[in-house]
Amino acid sequence: MLMMETDIFRRSLLKMGLALSVSSLLVSCQQSPTKQGLVLSGCDDRSGQHYLAGVSAKGELVFQIPVPQRVHDIVYLKAKNRAVFVARRPGNHLYVVDLNSNLLVETVTGAPGRHFYGHGVVSNDQQWLYVTENDFNHNLGKVGVYRIGDTLKKETEFASHGIGPHQLTLESKGDILVIANGGLQTHPESGRKVLNLDSMAPNLSYLSLSTGALLDQVTPPNHLMSIRHLDIASNDRVVAGIQYQGQLTDLVPSVLVHKRGETARWISFPETLQLSVKQYIASVAVNNDARLAVVSCPRGNRFVVCDLTSHSVAQEIPCRDAAGLRFVTDHWVGSNGEGDVMSMGAGASLLAVKDQHNVPLRWDNHLTVI
C-alpha cells in the first residue's frame, strides 16, 4: 500500500516536471500536507487576461479577480489583512485586495511621471508601504512611500540610488531598506525596451530609512549583470539573482550573496547549467539561517538550490516555466507558468492547484504566502 502511494506520488511529481533523480537531494518533495495558508500570485488565463489570485493550501482557487494591468509581486499587509498586488513596468496600478471579503477594495494609480516595477515591501510596524518606482521623465529610480490607512496614500519618495530599481526588502530591524537597482532604463513610450545597455550601472543598495543615507552598495563585476530579485534571511544575509544582459554564452555569476558591511560573494553555476538558464534568474527565496537559497529559472525550466556555505549549486529541480518562490517556516512554496503550485522542503508536500493540463491559469513570476 505504501509502495503504491509512493508510486502514485512519484508519478504525480513527474507529471509536474519534478525529477527526483538528482542524487544530492537536499530539498525533497514529500507527501504530508503543509500547514501554510493562502498563496497569493498574479496570473494570466489562456487569452492573456490578467488576474489577481489566491489559492488555498488545498489547492482551491479562493479568488480570481480580473485586472487591466499585469501584476508581479504581492505585499501582505498583516494589520489590515489585505494584499497589495503591484503592477510591473510600465504599469502604474497597485491593486488592494481585502482578504476577509476577497474583494478588490482599492486601485491606486501611480503619480504622473511614475510607473511601478512590480515590487514593494511593508514596514515592520505595518504603517508604511515602500514601492520601487520609475521617474521616467528624469530617468531616476525612486522608492515611493505610502501610508497604510483605510486607503493607500503616497506621502513622499526618495532616491533608490540607481536606475531601474526592482525588488526591495528590509533588514530584520526594519530600519534599513535593501534595494536591487537593476540598472535598466526604460520609458513607457518605448514599452519595455531597454534603452541603456551600454551605460547600465546596476547595484545592490542599503538605505537608512531614517536619513535616506546610502549605507553600503555592491556593484557587480560586469555592468551588464542586472541585479533584479532578492531575498533576505533572518540574519540579514541577502541573496540576489542576476539577469545578465549580454550574450547567452558569456560565463558570469548568477547569484549574489551579501551582508551589509561584508565582502560580496558570487555564485557561478556550472557551465552547462549556466547555459541552460539563459542568463535569467527570476524569484529568489532564502531560508532563515541563510544556509540554502532556491532561485527560479523559467528559461532553464528548473528551480536551482544554492548552498550558501560552499557558494555552489546543491541541486536542480526541473520544472517547466518555474516562476514564484517563497520560503515559509521550513519549506519553499513554488509556482510555475503552467498553473502548478508546489511545496519543496523537508516535511513539506506537493501542493497542486489542479492537474496542470486542466487549469487555464499561468502563474506569474512571484508569489506570497500568508
Added chain:
Amino acid sequence: MGGALLLLLCYGCEAPNPSAQWTIQVKETLQNNYKAMHDSSAALEAAVKEHCAIDAEQPATLISAQEAWRLTMANWEAVQWAQFGPILENNDHWKIQFWPDKKNIVARKVTSALASDDPITVATITDASVVVQGLSALELLLFDDKFAPKLATKEAKLCELTVAIASRYEQTSAKIVAEWQDINPANLSQADILQSLLTHVEKIKIDKLGLVLGKKTRNQVANGYFAESWRSKQSFANIQANFFAIKALLGANHSGFGLAKYLNALGHPEVADALVTKVDAILTTLETFQQPLMIAVKDPESKSQVEILYQQIEQFNEQLRNDLVPALGIALGFNANDGD
C-alpha cells in the same frame, strides 16, 4: 435504451484514449529519432577514426567523415525541438551543439585545446568545456578552412582532438538513448511537448533566420556568419530537417497516431490540416534555394526569398499559438518568454 447506453459507455471505456495515444506516439517517435542520432554518431566516430588511422599514402580527403557529420547533424536537428526528458535534466543541449555562438567561442576553445602539449583523450574532452564536446566543434574541425585541411592530411593533434570529440559525442547520445528508453509516456507532459515545439519554431525564426537577416541589429544588415552550420553550408538542410520532424510529429504521412489524428479526435481536423499545409509550404520554399543561406542573404533576390521563408515560419508560429494551443486545451507558461 438503457442497455444501449451502457454498451456505448463500455465501448468508450475500452477505446484507447486519444490523448494517451498521442503521447505514446511522441515517445516512440523521439525514441526512434534519438536512436538514429546515436547510430549516426557512432558512424561518425568510426569514420573519423578510420580517416585518421589510414596511412598517409591515402588521398587527403575528409569526405566520408564530413558526410557522417552531415547525417548526425540532420538527426540532431530532428530531435532539436524536444526540450524535456533527459536532454533537459542533464543540460545536454549546449553540449551537443554550441550555438548561437556570436563570439566564435568554438574556434577559440578548439584552438586552445589544440595548443595543449598533453595527449587529448575522451576523458580530457569530458572534463573540458561543453564548447568542445559536440557537433559544433566537430563541424569546425571537419569543414573550417583553417582546420579541415590539417585534418585532411591527418595532422596528429587534429586527429587526436577530432576523434576524442567524436567519441564524447557518441557517449552523450548513447546516454540519452538509454535514459529515454526508461521514460514512461504516461509521465510525458503535453504542455512540455507543446511548449518545446513553440519555443523551437520561435528559435528557428529568430536565431536561424532573423539573426542572419539582421533583424536584431540597428542597421538590419545581413550577416551570414550568424547562420547555423555556416561552415558546412548546411543551414537550410538543418531547417529542412527541423520541419520534416515537425511534419512527422503532425503525423500527416505515417500510420501512427500523430498530432493530426489527435486533433481529429478532439474535433479540430481543420487545425491539423492548416498546420500540415503550412509545413508543406515551408518545405516547398526551402527547396527553392540554390545557394547556402550565408550566400543567399547577400543577393537581393534570394534574400527576399529568405524573407518569405521567415514570414511563413512566423505564420506557422502564430498558428501554433492561436489555433493549436487552444485546440489542445493546454495552458502554457509565459515567464520564460516575458518575465521581468
